[in-house]
Amino acid sequence: MTATIEPDVASSDEPQPTFDSFNPATGDVVGTHPIDGREQVEAAVAAAREATGWWQGLGFEGRKEYLLQWRSVLTRRLHQVADQVHREGGKPHGDALLEAGLAIDHIAWAAKHAPKVLGRKKVASGLLMTNQAASVEYQPLGVVGVIGPWNYPVFTPIGSIAYALAAGNTVVFKPSEYTPGVGRLLVDTFTEVVHGRPVLNLVTGLGETGSALCTADVDKIAFTGSSATGKKVMAACAENLTPVVIEAGGKDSMIIDEDADLASAAEAALWGGLSNAGQTCIGTERVYVHERVFDPFMAELLRQAEGLRPGYDDGGVYGPSTMPKQLDVIRSHIEDAIARGGRPVLGGADAVGERFVQPTILTHVPEDSLAVTEETFGPTLVVNPVKDMDEAVELTNATKYGLAGAVFGKKHAMDIASRIRSGMTSVNSVIAFAAVPGLPFGGVGDSGFGRIHGPDGLREFTYPKAITRQRMKPVIMLQSMARDEKTESRFAQLLTVLHGGTGTLPKRR
Structure with missing residues (x-):
């Protein structure tokens, strides 16, 4: 909205x-x-x-x-x-x-x-x-x-x-x-x-x-x-x-490790990025792929993207941009990415029509471009290679937003997910958390606060309403104007027994 x-x-x-x-x-x-x-x-x-x-x-x-x-x-x-x-x-x-x-x-x-x-x-x-x-x-x-x-x-x-x-x-x-x-x-x-x-x-x-x-x-x-x-x-x-x-809003990323199922990751990236014409606050707008599997992932991504198109008919996999003025934002992000050296491997600046936007995938887009830093809210994906997962996490977290995200991988996927600064993360799926009624939904930073x-x-x-009910007279009556020194001394002795132990000092690290 x-x-x-x-x-x-x-x-x-x-x-x-x-x-x-x-x-x-x-x-x-x-x-x-x-x-x-x-x-x-x-x-x-x-x-x-x-x-x-x-x-x-x-x-x-x-x-x-x-x-x-x-x-x-x-x-x-x-x-x-x-x-x-x-x-x-x-x-x-x-x-x-x-x-x-x-x-x-x-x-x-x-x-x-x-x-x-x-x-x-x-x-x-x-x-x-x-x-x-x-x-x-x-x-x-x-x-x-x-x-x-x-x-x-x-x-x-x-x-x-x-x-x-x-x-x-x-x-x-x-x-x-x-x-x-x-x-x-x-x-x-x-x-x-x-x-x-x-x-x-x-x-x-x-x-x-x-x-x-x-x-x-x-x-x-x-x-x-x-x-x-x-x-x-x-x-x-x-x-x-x-x-x-x-x-x-959000500027969510998908991280793909070198041991990920690339076919599943590509399918999820397309769904997360293109479904609902990209008009999903928890959708995927950035994809960071381990450099060792970047080329095969791109090949799989483009293979699965072949033939996908928007439309209001039964053949359209997603619809138009609901809000007309968003078309200018989408176009400006694509043009800025290309002007800064990004490579359009599918779609491009001419993909933005009067009502519909064709699927657009950009690679090697500089991290300071609008397509990386600002919410695009269109059917576009920025896919960049990273040298390792530390870099992927660092780039993912280098945003004012913190809504959601996804990680694809095996050995280190859960660890990577826990390091992402966001309210929600899916591992080896995309947007799955939204369909689990028992999980909280919400973000941090410019993505907002509070949970539904x-x-x-x-x-x-x-x-929260706190209630206490006295069920017996207290052993030591502290809440009384008639409290005397003996009562206070007994309270101090009890407190020493409960909390006065020396404890164990933590080991020096």
């Missing part, structure tokens, strides 16, 4: 303005949607606030039943959801089907695991406080605002929506202006399940609508989009000290 966050427009008595969503492959209008201003956004938040009592009162088991019903409805309407994604986002129907299916799996996971992850747990009170029974539980924040992207308009926002709902929050969802129809379908299906209650609410519009949501009476904002827009979201949220979780998915994703939309 790269929509701007701008000041809200003034309200008036004029009819509410609207905007159209378009099929990026054909230019046809897919739907017309209202531009919600501050008044409409605040009304949606107020409705969500009113629904918190009912939704939280259901408890984990009650919410689970509704969420699993929603899962079932979406599963039965899977092809309808995929078709809406196909028409508004342009991606092949099969890719849209895969995206929606993974989102459904996350809804089920969040619903089923929320009680165990967030429910009350006993905590050891320790010898000093042995008279106290201690526990911790995770309580919902209240109303969560979710600002979703256009590149994965089902899977990505569901990673926040489903987990926030399972934790007991109500949600106001602002989908991207490029895919508002997908957002409408998600909200409508859930609203059917809860019999019209405003637990999950929709607001549509442009940057002003997102800005209004950030400064509304919400308890947290979950944003997915570009790093630049993420900073604007944070600035807007700072007005009310509203916490945020930011899932921003897994136990961390559930806790992201809660606050």
Whole structure:
């Protein structure tokens, strides 16, 4: 998502303005949607606030039943959801089907695991406080605002929506202006399940609508989009000290060691780099290959890339660039790489058309070029040789981003993966972590902070509540204005027994 966050427009008595969503492959209008201003956004938040009592009162088991019903409805309407994604986002129907299916799996996971992850747990009170029974539980924040992207308009926002709902929050969802129809379908299906209650609410519009949501009476904002827009979201949220979780851009790399399965690595590189027209924040944009296997890897990569093409028809392996202005960014990155000495071995500067971008592979691209340092978000791959894996890790980490990545190899692959500064890494596969509901999803650096998915994703939309209950009188009463020197002396003696040992000094290294 790269929509701007701008000041809200003034309200008036004029009819509410609207905007159209378009099929990026054909230019046809897919739907017309209202531009919600501050008044409409605040009304949606107020409705969500009113629904918190009912939704939280259901408890984990009650919410689970509704969420699993929603899962079932979406599963039965899977092809309808995929078709809406196909028409508004342009991606092949099969890719849209895969995206929606993974989102459904996350809804089920969040619903089923929320009680165990967030429910009350006993905590050891320790010898000093042995008279106290201690526990911790995770309580919902209240109303969560979710600002979703256009590149994965089902899977990505569901990673926040489903987990926030399972934790007991109500949600106001602002989908991207490029895919508002997908957002409408998600909200409508859930609203059917809860019999019209405003637990999950929709607001549509442009940057002003997102800005209004950030400064509304919400308890947290979950944003997915570009790093630049993420900073604007944070600035807007700072007005009310509203916490945020930011899932921003990436410049992920794939590292290929000399003992890697080159055919599998080439297949993964093409999928990671070209699928969804390269419009994947956790996709592959850089590939670092051990110099000993660089030539055979390139031969295999080009062999597998032969005949791959974009298109809106059944023969297209990926669709158009959803956001037209991204075409200029892709072109500039390719031209800059070539101008600096990079070699186009497939595609090139003329690969960028009016709507579609042909697969482009560049090699020996300088590390200071735009194609290496900035997020391209197009179906391009930069493939460079490295002398060893130390260099591969060093170059991989030489970025302001830190979202995801992949490693292909055998003997040292896991060690290499652990050295990569990123929130997620796949070994001998690509993007696999996103499909595992129990794993946290998020990055570091300019890729953002906070996590969705897994136990961390559930806790992201809660606050920890600590409770102690005195179950017997304390042996030493310290919390009393009548405390005397004898009591304090006994406390000091007990502390010496517990913690006053000399211990063992660590060996000098």
